[in-house]
Amino acid sequence: MIRTARTAPTAKSLIVSTVPALFYRANGFYETAGSTDAYIMLFDSATVPANTATPVKSWVAQANFEFNEHISDGIPCLTGIVLVLSSTKDTLTIITGGDIGNIQCEYEESRTLAKIPVTSNAQTGAGSYLQVWADGGTPGKLVDVTWTNNSGTAAWLMAFAAGTPPANGSVPDWQSPTSIANAASATYQFGKQGRDVFQKGSTQAYHNGCILVVSTSANALVIDVGATNVISADYIAAP
Numbered sequence: 456m457i458r459t460a461r462t463a464p465t466a467k468s469l470i471v472s473t474v475p476a477l478f479y480r481a482n483g484f485y486e487t488a489g490s491t492d493a494y495i496m497l498f499d500s501a502t503v504p505a506n507t508a509t510p511v512k513s514w515v516a517q518a519n520f521e522f523n524e525h526i527s528d529g530i531p532c533l534t535g536i537v538l539v540l541s542s543t544k545d546t547l548t549i550i551t552g553g554d555i556g557n558i559q560c561e562y563e564e565s566r567t568l569a570k571i572p573v574t575s576n577a578q579t580g581a582g583s584y585l586q587v588w589a590d591g592g593t594p595g596k597l598v599d600v601t602w603t604n605n606s607g608t609a610a611w612l613m614a615f616a617a618g619t620p621p622a623n624g625s626v627p628d629w630q631s632p633t634s635i636a637n638a639a640s641a642t643y644q645f646g647k648q649g650r651d652v653f654q655k656g657s658t659q660a661y662h663n664g665c666i667l668v669v670s671t672s673a674n675a676l677v678i679d680v681g682a683t684n685v686i687s688a689d690y691i692a693a694p
Contacts, residue, residue, distance in 0.1 A: 461559040467550050469558040471536035473501040477529035478536050480561040485516040485540060487554040492517050494541045495524065495558070499646045501535035508547045509632075511646045516540060516556065529563065533647040536562055545632035574598050578687035581605075583620070583669050583679045585686040590618035590664025593693035596649025597665055601642045602635070603685040604669065609634040610679055611670045612643075612686070616654035616662040625676045627668075628654050634673065649691045665690070 457479065460471045471478075478497055485493050496510035511530060516522040540556040542548045550556070575595075579585045583606075588595040602612045611634050613627035629652070635641050652665040667686050669679040 457561055457563050459559060459561055462557060466558065467554070467556060468503045468537065468539040469560060470501070470503065471538060471560045471562050472532070472564060473535045475531075475533050475565055476536050477531055477563045477565050478526065478560070479529050479563065480523070480525045481514070481538055481558065482521065482523040483516075483556055483558040484521050485518060485554070485556045487518050487550075490518050491542070493550055493554070493556070494544050495522055495556070496539050496541050496547060497530065497532075498537040498539065498547075499532040499534050500537045503537055503539060503549075504547055506547050506549060509545070509644050510539075510541075510547065513541070513544060531565070531648055536560065574689040575692045576687065576689050578685075580685055581683045582686065583684060585667045585688060586618065587665040587667060587688045587690050588693065590616065590662050592663075594651065594653070594663035595665065595693050596691040597645055597652055598647065598649045598689040598691060599642060599644045600667060600689075601640065601687045602631075602667075602669075603640040604635045604637055605683040605685065606669055606671060606679040607637055608671055609636050611635070611673050612641075613668050613670050613676060614652050615666050615668060615676075616652045616664055617666050618662075618664045620666060620668050620678055621676060623676050623678060626674065627670075627676065628652050630670070630673065
């Protein structure tokens, strides 16, 4: 049965469900004294996450305008459903001050989602890349990544749908939202159901492998040749 949850008039977040559920729709109104848009973020969680958390999905919430986002088949959330208004797109920065959002959500509790998929782990102790699963077969799903940058400079982590590191200049399917300083570490989570990695190559052939590569440039690959980075990934293996 589809249910509806809504915030109080001045809330910035909404705990929709604290049990496994399917997310269907988020709608509401983002009210701000300024003109800068915010983002409505969906988290697979039973509590409001801390700032810098990575959402399952985010959508634009235009300043002083209604937002209405609908997923017809639903998005499964195994822990719960939380919606938060954020001033940043890729990771959470909860809106502050007088900015508010009237949030409403349509969802369906589903106890059958309580079974969490079994994950596998891949890791490298000192490299510039990590192949998580091979290209050309049945694809897996990326669940989370932990990375220590030992490139000697600030760098980004990128995911490509390939079996080997692509050429410099290649555009990733995903990259870390911000650069990471040398010797620093970061963890990125993609929800318990995992994230697909899927791209079309220069020959128009589709690829579904997953390789994580350290790049010293954003948006287009410049592979780190230092080869001392530590990368670990949890993933749902192909059945």
